[in-house]
Amino acid sequence: MKYIVIGLVAVALLGCQTTVPAPAPTPDTHSVVAPSADVPSDVAEFSGVWTGSWDVAGGPPLDANLTVQTVSATGHVTALYAVGDSARDQFSAHSTPVSGDITGNTLTLDPFKNGAQASYTMMPDGSLQGRYERSGQTAHGTFLKQEAAPQTVQPAPTAYAAPQGPEPSCRFRWRIVAPGTQDVVEGSMRVKANQPCRTRHIGRVGRRWTYHSVAITRPPNNGLLLTAGRMGIRFVPNPGFTGTDTADITVTLKRAGSGELVPTIVRTSIQVE
Incomplete structure (x- = not known):
C-alpha cells in the first residue's frame, strides 16, 4: 500500500481507491496581476491560472490548480494552490496561499506545512510539468494555462511623497x-x-x-x-x-x-x- 499526501491535510491515498475526487476550488482569474514591463518574458509566462491533475499510483487522478497571481522581475511569485476532494476518502477540497521562486524554467514553491515540496517546469509546448514530493513518494501532473480575465497592471508610485499633516500609522x-x-x-x-x-x-x-x-x-x-x-x-x-x-x-x-x-x-x- 502506497501513501502520498497531495493536499495540505494529513490524508492517505489508498491503493484501492475507486471514487473520483471532486474538482479543486475554482481559481479566481481576477486575482492575477499582469507582470510589469521589467519582468523577463521567460519569467512572465508563468503568470496566470494553471489547471491539471496529479497522477497518483493506485488511484484516479486528483484535480488541482495553481493560480500564479504575481511575478516579480527577480522570479519571486505569489500564488494560490488548490486541490480537489473525495468524501469517501476524506479529502477536503481546499486552497492556500503559497509563494515560490523561478529558477531557469522551473517554479519551485516554498515547502508546504506538511513538509511536501512542489515544483512546476515549463515545457516547450507551453504546459507545466508538475512534481509533488513528500515522505519519499512522488506524484506527477501536467498543467495547462487557462484563459484569464483581462489583466491590468497596477500603476506603481515612483517615489514617496510625504503627506500634509500627520502621517497615518501602519x-x-x-x-x-x-x-x-x-x-x-x-x-x-x-x-x-x-x-x-x-x-x-x-x-x-x-x-x-x-x-x-x-x-x-x-x-x-x-x-x-x-x-x-x-x-x-x-x-x-x-x-x-x-x-x-x-x-x-x-x-x-x-x-x-x-x-x-x-x-x-x-x-x-x-x-x-
Whole structure:
C-alpha cells in the first residue's frame, strides 16, 4: 500500500481507491496581476491560472490548480494552490496561499506545512510539468494555462511623497519567541488603500536583546516598502491596489553583553483594504 499526501491535510491515498475526487476550488482569474514591463518574458509566462491533475499510483487522478497571481522581475511569485476532494476518502477540497521562486524554467514553491515540496517546469509546448514530493513518494501532473480575465497592471508610485499633516500609522505585528534560533518568523501589516503609512517602531523584544537594524530584503509587488528612521518602516501602496501582498523584512537584534548580531527574516503579509 502506497501513501502520498497531495493536499495540505494529513490524508492517505489508498491503493484501492475507486471514487473520483471532486474538482479543486475554482481559481479566481481576477486575482492575477499582469507582470510589469521589467519582468523577463521567460519569467512572465508563468503568470496566470494553471489547471491539471496529479497522477497518483493506485488511484484516479486528483484535480488541482495553481493560480500564479504575481511575478516579480527577480522570479519571486505569489500564488494560490488548490486541490480537489473525495468524501469517501476524506479529502477536503481546499486552497492556500503559497509563494515560490523561478529558477531557469522551473517554479519551485516554498515547502508546504506538511513538509511536501512542489515544483512546476515549463515545457516547450507551453504546459507545466508538475512534481509533488513528500515522505519519499512522488506524484506527477501536467498543467495547462487557462484563459484569464483581462489583466491590468497596477500603476506603481515612483517615489514617496510625504503627506500634509500627520502621517497615518501602519499596524505591523510580528513575534519572535527565541532570538538566535528562529531564522524566519511570520508578520502582518494592515493598511488603507491609496494611503501611505509608517510604523514609528517595529515592536519590542526581551531585556537581553536590543534592536540593531531593519532592512527590506524582499520588496512587495504592489507598492513601496521603505525603512523609516532607525527602526521604522513605511508602506506606500500602488494607486488603486487592494488585496494581499507579501514582503520580507530582516530585523537584526543585538545580544546584550556579547554584542552578537542575530538577523531574523519577518515574512510579512500586507493587507491593503
